[in-house]
Amino acid sequence: MAEPWETRREKILRLLKETETPLSTDQISLLLEIDRKDVYEDLVHIARSLHKSRWQLIMFPPRCLKCGYVFSSDKPKKPSKCPKCRGERVSDPLFKVISR
Numbered sequence: 001m002a003e004p005w006e007t008r009r010e011k012i013l014r015l016l017k018e019t020e021t022p023l024s025t026d027q028i029s030l031l032l033e034i035d036r037k038d039v040y041e042d043l044v045h046i047a048r049s050l051h052k053s054r055w056q057l058i059m060f061p062p063r064c065l066k067c068g069y070v071f072s073s074d075k076p077k078k079p080s081k082c083p084k085c086r087g088e089r090v091s092d093p094l095f096k097v098i099s100r
């Protein structure tokens with residue numbers, strides 16, 4: 001599936017365009033065999049590089065699994081604690097690339 005000449009970021013971009021359902025950074029890292037900490041960095045870069053294109057990286061924000069608080073951060077990082085209830089079980093942010 002992955003073409004050998006594609007860069008890591010191109011692979012992520014293509015995966016997020018082709019996927020039917022939004023993916024977490026864990027899934028991206030597993031599917032493409034990329035270190036998870038690189039995925040976050042690449043997503044920030046991809047979001048920036050798509051700024052003026054017809055594509056858009058969208059993030060489904062993380063949610064507290066205890067009280068349902070939805071994080072509004074626009075950074076693709078998984079928060080460690082809920083600011084509302086201090087719960088530590090937080091769902092993964094999910095990503096997908098859509099055309100505008």
Ligand SMILES: [Zn+2]
Nearest residue numbers: 064067082085
């Ligand atoms: Zn909470």
